[in-house]
Amino acid sequence: MTHPTSSIRLHGFPISGHCHRVQLMLSLLGLPFDSVTVDLPAGAHKQPAFLARNVFGQVPVLEDGGLTLADSNAILVYLALTYDASRRWLPASPAVQAEVQRWLSVAAGPLAYGPAAARVAVLFGRPDNPAARTAAVQLFTTMEQHLEGRDWLATDHPTLADVAIYSYTAHAPEGAVSLAPYPRLRGWLARVQALPGFVGMVASPVPPALA
Incomplete structure (x- = not known):
């Protein structure tokens, strides 16, 4: 599910469960996003261009407008607090x-x-x-x-x-x-x-x- 006009870009790898949990959250929230595959076998996640997005050199990385955020669980929290007005996914209690x-x-x-x-x-x-x-x-x-x-x-x-x-x-x-x-x-x-x-x-x- 990719939408080139979306402001959200998810940098990940197809068989990473960390990346999938973010993809799943985006889909559950109905959020369009652009999917960018990071070539982990070739070491792309350890190159300067990617390290500028995540100093730890790990996927996933989410870009949302001017925000760049790493760590799958941190991204889940961000998405829930930003895009789920009902607070279903991260309740207020x-x-x-x-x-x-x-x-x-x-x-x-x-x-x-x-x-x-x-x-x-x-x-x-x-x-x-x-x-x-x-x-x-x-x-x-x-x-x-x-x-x-x-x-x-x-x-x-x-x-x-x-x-x-x-x-x-x-x-x-x-x-x-x-x-x-x-x-x-x-x-x-x-x-x-x-x-x-x-x-x-x-x-x-x-x-x-x-x-």
């Missing part, structure tokens, strides 16, 4: 905001070092990472328990928490982490996928053991 922040921390911690890291090892042919798969199982087991009697992660409706956690959870099988043992988790993924405006991330091959 301090208690709910804190709960959303808790899941943004999970996205930056256990999700990144668990299923996301396991997936990177498989997709890019890096050394086997059993610790990442173990961390993924621990996270998904906790989420399975958390989802008992609830449909969404932070409150009684979808929020940034669900957007931030979705991509790497849904694509965990690409890192040899099965979702079969987690029926509640799979139900939550289906609810996210049923949201108006949902867009999926490009699928990568699932290892033969899980295919």
Whole structure:
């Protein structure tokens, strides 16, 4: 979904879950944007032109008019506060905001070092990472328990928490982490996928053991 006349540009990489969560948020909000692919295999994210946008040399980067913003979770917060007048995605309640922040921390911690890291090892042919798969199982087991009697992660409706956690959870099988043992988790993924405006991330091959 790209719109050349949009003031919003998303610099990213198609199989990055960090980038997908921003793309998903833009789509859920109905915001047109221009998609710019950063050639990560060629090291474009470490070149001066890109480092001028993000000194850490990471995708995604969002440009909105004169604003340049990096870090996927920070971008989610910005989009919700700027473009969601209803405050559905980041509610005004301090208690709910804190709960959303808790899941943004999970996205930056256990999700990144668990299923996301396991997936990177498989997709890019890096050394086997059993610790990442173990961390993924621990996270998904906790989420399975958390989802008992609830449909969404932070409150009684979808929020940034669900957007931030979705991509790497849904694509965990690409890192040899099965979702079969987690029926509640799979139900939550289906609810996210049923949201108006949902867009999926490009699928990568699932290892033969899980295919």
